Amino acid sequence: MLSRFIDRNRRPISAFVVLAVLLIAFTIANPKVFLNPQLYTAVFTSLPLSIILAVPLVFVIAAGEIDLAFPSVVGVAAWACALVIQAGGNHLFAVLAALSVGALAGLLNGLLVTRAKLSSLVSTLGMNFLLRGLINLGSRGEGIPLTAQLNDAPFRFIFAGELGPIPTQMLWAIAFAIVGVLLFNYHKFGAQVCCVGDNQESAREMGINVERVRTLTYVYVGIAAGLVAILSNALNLIFWPNTGDGFLLSTLAAVFVGGTPTWGGVGTVTGAVIGTFTVGFVTTGIIAAGLTGFWTQFFYGLIIILSLLGHRFNQPRYR
Amino acid sequence: MGDYIVELRNISKAFGKTHALTDVNFRVGRAEVVGLIGDNGAGKSTLIKIISGVIAPDSGEIYIRGKKVDNWSVAAARRAGIETVYQDKALAEQQTIARNIFMGRELTGFLGFIRGKDAYNEANRLMRDIGFTSKVFSPDSIVATLSGGEKQGVAIARALYFDATLIILDEPTTALSLTESEKVFGFVRQIKQRGCSAIFISHNIYHVYDVADRFVILDRGRVVMSAEKHEVPSADQLVKDLQDIARTGRRIE
Numbered sequence: 001m002l003s004r005f006i007d008r009n010r011r012p013i014s015a016f017v018v019l020a021v022l023l024i025a026f027t028i029a030n031p032k033v034f035l036n037p038q039l040y041t042a043v044f045t046s047l048p049l050s051i052i053l054a055v056p057l058v059f060v061i062a063a064g065e066i067d068l069a070f071p072s073v074v075g076v077a078a079w080a081c082a083l084v085i086q087a088g089g090n091h092l093f094a095v096l097a098a099l100s101v102g103a104l105a106g107l108l109n110g111l112l113v114t115r116a117k118l119s120s121l122v123s124t125l126g127m128n129f130l131l132r133g134l135i136n137l138g139s140r141g142e143g144i145p146l147t148a149q150l151n152d153a154p155f156r157f158i159f160a161g162e163l164g165p166i167p168t169q170m171l172w173a174i175a176f177a178i179v180g181v182l183l184f185n186y187h188k189f190g191a192q193v194c195c196v197g198d199n200q201e202s203a204r205e206m207g208i209n210v211e212r213v214r215t216l217t218y219v220y221v222g223i224a225a226g227l228v229a230i231l232s233n234a235l236n237l238i239f240w241p242n243t244g245d246g247f248l249l250s251t252l253a254a255v256f257v258g259g260t261p262t263w264g265g266v267g268t269v270t271g272a273v274i275g276t277f278t279v280g281f282v283t284t285g286i287i288a289a290g291l292t293g294f295w296t297q298f299f300y301g302l303i304i305i306l307s308l309l310g311h312r313f314n315q316p317r318y319r
Numbered sequence: 320m321g322d323y324i325v326e327l328r329n330i331s332k333a334f335g336k337t338h339a340l341t342d343v344n345f346r347v348g349r350a351e352v353v354g355l356i357g358d359n360g361a362g363k364s365t366l367i368k369i370i371s372g373v374i375a376p377d378s379g380e381i382y383i384r385g386k387k388v389d390n391w392s393v394a395a396a397r398r399a400g401i402e403t404v405y406q407d408k409a410l411a412e413q414q415t416i417a418r419n420i421f422m423g424r425e426l427t428g429f430l431g432f433i434r435g436k437d438a439y440n441e442a443n444r445l446m447r448d449i450g451f452t453s454k455v456f457s458p459d460s461i462v463a464t465l466s467g468g469e470k471q472g473v474a475i476a477r478a479l480y481f482d483a484t485l486i487i488l489d490e491p492t493t494a495l496s497l498t499e500s501e502k503v504f505g506f507v508r509q510i511k512q513r514g515c516s517a518i519f520i521s522h523n524i525y526h527v528y529d530v531a532d533r534f535v536i537l538d539r540g541r542v543v544m545s546a547e548k549h550e551v552p553s554a555d556q557l558v559k560d561l562q563d564i565a566r567t568g569r570r571i572e
Contacts, residue, residue: 008459187432188425191414195422198411205409206423265413 011259012271014314018257018307019278026285033288041165045235047280048173049228053251054258054272055180056220059190061255063217064197064264065120069109070221070251072131074244077102077222078229079135082144082239091155098233099226105131106222110215128248135241144239151237159234169231176227180269193217197264253300254279257307278303323348323385324485324516325370325401330379332365339365340376341540347485347516352507354531355520356561361537363520367487370518371403372396402478403487408470410462417442417458420477445476448513450505468499475506479513486510487518492526504530524561528554538564 006013027034053070060067081098085091109127113120150156161168184190195203196213204210225244232243258275260267282303286295326346332339340362347353357363368374369381372393381388383399410419417438426441428434442458449472462470471491478486488507492500507530510517521527527534528548534557536544543564551557 004459182432186435187430188427189431191418191421191425191433192423194414195411195418198413199409201407202409202411203422205405205407208423265411 009268009270010314011266011268011311012274014310015258015268015271015274015278015307018303018310019274019281022278022281022285022303026281026289029285029289034285037165039284039288041167043280043284044170045167047276048167048169049231050247050251050254050276050280051173051273052176052224052228052231053221053247054254054276055177055269056217056224057251057255058180058184058258058260058267058269058272059193059217059220060120061260061262062184062197062264062267063193063214064200065113065214065217067109067120067124067218067221068248068252069105069124069127069131070225071244071246071248072128072135073102073105073109073222073225074228074232074247075135075241076105076131077226078232078239078243079139079144079241081229081233082146085146085149085155085233086144088149091153094155095230098229099223102222102224102226102229103219104222106219106225107215109222110218113218114211114214132242132245139241141241143241145237146233146239147237150234156234156237159231169235172227172231176224177269177273184267184269189213189216194265194267197266199265250279250300251276253304257304259307259311261311275307278307323382326382326385327366327369327376328380328382330366330369330376330381332369332374332376338540340369343379343537343540343542345535345542347518350511350514350516351533352511352517352519352531354527354534355518355537356522356524356527356534356557357537358522358565360539362540363537364489365540366537367403367489367518367520370396370485371401371487397481400482400484401487402481402483402485404471404474404478404489404491406489406491406493408474410470410474412461412463412470414462415459416446416456416462416465416473419462419473420445420458420480422477424481441480442476445480446472449476449479449509450502466499466502467495468502471495471499471503472506475503475510479510479515483515485516485518487520489520490522491519492521492523500526524557525554528557536561536564 023034033039057067057070077098080101081094084094084097109124112118112123112127159169159172163171192203192208192213195208196210200210229243233239254275255272256262256275257278258268258271258273260272279300282299283296286299287293323346328344330343331341343366345366355363355366365374369376372391372395375391381391388395411422420442421438426434426438439458446456446458451469451472456465462473465473475486491503495503507517507519519527519531531548533545533547534551535542544560
């Protein structure tokens with residue numbers, strides 16, 4: 001029973017071991033900071049956005065593709081959301097604008113890969129520049145302040161409030177992650193995503209619409225980007241043209257640190273969530289441990305390489 | 320007539336100037352395993368693709384259970400219970416056996432969620448039926464851990480699940496070791512015991528001789544020999560006949 005559990009969850013378990021070792025090391029280095037609950041509240045403020053983005057990226061990668069455009073999709077969705085709020089529009093409409101702009105941008109990314117048959121690595125890289133460029137052109141590089149409209153609005157409390165000690169954006173992330181785990185492990189969609197990434201010819205011969213499944217994974221990323229856009233506007237009370245930019249490498253790193261391999265066919269949403277925590281704690285931990293910020297990138301790299309080595313030696317052995 | 324699952328009458332098919340099939344008559348009875356033999360380019364693939372609906376013939380008639388059919392297609396063939404086990408097996412190797420059996424036709428319930436227990440039990444039953452006696456493998460086993468013969472078994476189990484009455488096996492023993500081939504023969508016998516029919520395609524005459532009830536030999540797009548097993552005393556005789564055909568181009572009726 002236990003061995004079956006371990007067998008089926010090898011990847012997230014090894015991701016969890018990395019996180020646990022990291023936290024123990026940091027706690028030993030600086031027990032005062034790491035045993036203080038306030039630290040966790042601080043980390044939980046920014047972490048949820050990475051979690052929400054990491055979940056659908058697992059689907060894209062398991063389907064055998066990659067998405068490098070999601071930071072700019074967050075950007076355009078946040079921009080649309082901010083424009084609606086600035087114009088004094090209904091906040092529910094602002095939410096729908098963010099989600100639908102995100103989904104449409106995701107759809108466009110998906111169609112470029114599946115219908116125009118472009119390499120996902122290059123086309124999403126291009127789309128990341130293109131969408132960001134559009135934001136810069138349209139906003140002339142200026143931010144949109146939202147404080148006046150959002151200060152006492154329910155929008156802010158729903159998306160960036162607090163429920164007891166827990167920031168509400170964390171609750172959104174938890175809900176989003178649970179849906180992701182269910183979809184990936186127990187839903188037809190997740191099963192077909194894995195078959196497509198595993199062997200697309202086989203999937204096609206068995207009647208799976210390979211293009212449709214892959215396109216949907218990009219739409220899924222777009223919807224997640226829309227939600228992140230909403231949370232980001234609610235948190236910062238201002239829209240910056242570079243919204244979303246910082247997520248690219250750290251979120252992808254989180255997915256891989258979490259145990260989703262690059263070659264498609266397999267992946268783990270639980271692992272990606274754990275990986276997000278690992279990556280999120282590195283910066284905090286380094287500062288708290290009394291090291292200078294110059295160590296940050298070094299430790300990022302070290303954690304990524306060590307995690308990949310761990311996953312490499314922890315795979316089920318095929319005869 | 321009703322005794323045949325599939326009957327092809329006077330089928331011809333040409334690709335440009337190449338006559339892939341000329342005036343071919345071919346039929347498969349109930350619970351009958353037909354061995355389809357022929358060299359590369361003899362027309363074996365074209366023949367089975369016509370049966371499975373991938374290719375439409377230029378002329379000739381197709382009868383399914385005694386009834387003439389028009390507008391034959393892959394979907395129509397599936398509905399009629401004709402399943403093809405492709406040469407490449409069409410498996411996703413990093414997935415479990417259960418996921419592979421239900422690939423593209425997942426057992427779903429509420430909101431498209433997979434009925435995992437049902438899928439597991441059904442896959443388990445199929446595996447035992449088809450002769451996976453080893454306790455090492457369960458429906459949760461990853462396909463990449465199976466041997467070539469066992470993988471072929473999964474592909475066949477998948478075909479059996481969807482109430483196939485005719486299973487077409489395209490070169491199922493190519494690239495398999497002797498013991499693995501033996502396993503595939505076991506699967507084919509299982510198909511027959513369940514009252515299903517099969518077309519077993521191979522260019523290895525010894526493989527075909529072991530499992531088939533009847534042999535059909537294609538040569539340059541024509542059926543040059545059709546014989547019941549009891550009419551052919553041994554595989555070696557079959558080889559001799561084949562060599563005769565290849566040398567003289569004569570037809571044995």
